[in-house]
Amino acid sequence: MPEPVDIRVLDASGAPAVPERLPVRPGRGELRYLSMSAVDDIVTCPEKARRRRILRYDWGASGPMIIGSTVDRAVEHWINELLQGRHLDVHAIVDYYYRVALPAELEDKKIGSLAEASFDDPQDNAEVALLGGRRALELYIHVLNGYLKDWEFVSAQEEFVFRVSERVAWKVTGKLDVFMRHRRFRDIYMIRDLKIRVKPMMARAAAESLQGPLYMAGKMLEGKFCYFGYDSINRMAKGKTYRGNIDGDWRDIRYELLHSVKGESFGAGLVRHEVPHDDRLLQRAVRRVEMAAVELTSNFERFGPDHHWPGVGDRNPGHWSCSAERCPFFSACPSGGLLTEGLRRAPQMSDFSAEAPVAHAS
Numbered sequence: 546m547p548e549p550v551d552i553r554v555l556d557a558s559g560a561p562a563v564p565e566r567l568p569v570r571p572g573r574g575e576l577r578y579l580s581m582s583a584v585d586d587i588v589t590c591p592e593k594a595r596r597r598r599i600l601r602y603d604w605g606a607s608g609p610m611i612i613g614s615t616v617d618r619a620v621e622h623w624i625n626e627l628l629q630g631r632h633l634d635v636h637a638i639v640d641y642y643y644r645v646a647l648p649a650e651l652e653d654k655k656i657g658s659l660a661e662a663s664f665d666d667p668q669d670n671a672e673v674a675l676l677g678g679r680r681a682l683e684l685y686i687h688v689l690n691g692y693l694k695d696w697e698f699v700s701a702q703e704e705f706v707f708r709v710s711e712r713v714a715w716k717v718t719g720k721l722d723v724f725m726r727h728r729r730f731r732d733i734y735m736i737r738d739l740k741i742r743v744k745p746m747m748a749r750a751a752a753e754s755l756q757g758p759l760y761m762a763g764k765m766l767e768g769k770f771c772y773f774g775y776d777s778i779n780r781m782a783k784g785k786t787y788r789g790n791i792d793g794d795w796r797d798i799r800y801e802l803l804h805s806v807k808g809e810s811f812g813a814g815l816v817r818h819e820v821p822h823d824d825r826l827l828q829r830a831v832r833r834v835e836m837a838a839v840e841l842t843s844n845f846e847r848f849g850p851d852h853h854w855p856g857v858g859d860r861n862p863g864h865w866s867c868s869a870e871r872c873p874f875f876s877a878c879p880s881g882g883l884l885t886e887g888l889r890r891a892p893q894m895s896d897f898s899a900e901a902p903v904a905h906a907s
């Protein structure tokens with residue numbers, strides 16, 4: 546973990562309510578880092594945050610997550626080789642994807658094969674995902690080669706760490722998928738974040754995401770002016786066209802790499818979203834992290850680590866994230882599956898209708 550940098554800009558930070566320290570987790574010591582996914586958990590569902598961030602329950606590995614990380618590993622290897630002066634062709638990197646990246650990822654996630662992982666989409670499975678991941682990788686190497694005209698790579702999967710103010714002990718952390726520097730304008734940098742998904746990332750999700758402004762803020766604090774963009778690759782495109790923002794211009798996306806699995810055709814399609822670099826957005830991102838720290842510590846103080854915290858299922862029933870497919874805690878959660886199950890068993894109007902059998906006392 547690199548050393549945190551000093552805070553010098555972003556005067557949004559340091560509101561007195563922001564906790565100086567984060568909760569001490571039972572048997573695991575003080576929580577010292579907040580990542581973007583931790584902030585997401587805290588903001589979307591406090592109960593999920595309690596289970597994942599305080600109690601460190603295992604999240605389990607989904608097939609789409611494994612494929613996304615496998616492609617990340619292969620892209621990291623390709624960039625690192627390039628930084629060493631070796632330009633791997635697409636066959637060499639595909640070979641690395643199958644032979645090295647996938648086994649390493651399965652070992653990390655402690656599962657024997659991709660077929661053991663779960664898949665939400667009924668059309669998605671190990672075979673579709675593996676081939677889709679390969680196509681996504683091929684497409685992304687093509688895209689990265691295109692960036693090399695104006696940019697040079699600085700690093701892949703680089704970690705950054707910063708504190709939101711000098712007053713707090715905890716730090717914000719994140720990883721930059723691809724970090725580049727402009728060839729001509731040497732003090733301009735660019736972060737590219739690769740998202741491998743079943744569906745393409747929509748413009749609204751990109752505009753509302755915390756990640757872009759937060760990561761730009763992290764690099765700004767190191768004195769590096771940078772831009773941020775998402776490269777979203779849809780690995781199960783099926784002949785549909787999406788309106789995508791490519792280099793600031795809205796066009797139909799063309800699927801370049803098509804393949805077929807058991808008679809079904811899929812393809813890999815790319816959508817790019819550029820996040821505006823604006824100091825107010827950067828400040829708001831830091832404030833969102835601060836507010837997440839406030840919420841986490843106040844829930845911890847009010848409910849403690851061992852009792853249920855109000856979940857998104859209580860605040861916002863039917864929220865997309867609160868379902869058996871999206872939340873591994875659903876079946877055992879009083880705000881999720883346990884509640885829905887209880888409601889199903891509760892007496893219904895029909896139990897009291899005239900047709901319903903009525904038990905008479907003899």
Ligand code: SF4
Pocket residue numbers: 590591592593855856857858859866867868872873874875876878879880881882
């Ligand atoms: S089931 Fe719903 S309320 Fe419970 S942890 Fe999951 S998302 Fe939160």
